[in-house]
Amino acid sequence: MPDTLAPAASNTERIAELNDRARLGLDRTARTIFTLNLLDSLSDGSRRNDILAQARVMKAMRSCTFSDDSPERDMAWFEVDGIRVMMKIDYYDPAFEYGSEDPANAAETRRAITLMKPEDY
Template sequence: MPDMLVQPPPSTTERIATLNDRARLGLDCTARIIFTLNLLDSLSDGTRRNDILAQARIMKAMRDCTFSDDSPERDMAWFEVDGVKVMMKIDYYDAAFEYGSEDPANAAETRRAITLMKPEDY
């Protein structure tokens, strides 16, 4: 019988990073995505059509962004869309989005809120 390699379970940080990636990639139907008005105003003329197109460009850039070493949970990133600097921040809430989550590594009890903003909105 061949030796089976047993991998250690993922660390809490790795688990949170994986869950954050799922939310960022649109695979977590419980996650909320929030765009600040200041960011949308920088990328759209305010018409409904152009607001939607701006949101689509932001979402594509967010899904393709890379993370620095100081964001091991992949919960904060900076990138550009049409020359506008964008900041992404993921926060963790309870299932009702009322209080902070006690265990962001537990997908059953944690909801993610992804805020997309200009750095000065933070």
């Protein structure tokens, strides 16, 4: 994936923009993970309702806001169907084996978005 961000952007701004791309579904290399505890709280366990619950969470995540203590926009809390949801983005190497050495570099970083209930953290 070519790095098309402005060269003057700080590392924090670059990471925030890359995190936004992943959160909005624009990063094909990012992975989204739902904890079972979260899905169990939002669905009756049927495949159809699990998919619908995931869609509701994804919609809420894509429009969530961030507090000042998350300048990289890598952690947020929001509600879905009255359930508090936590979103956390972690940074990995291209094989998802080790942590990324440079989260501001899209060519060598893969993002994992975990969606969970706060107690799952």
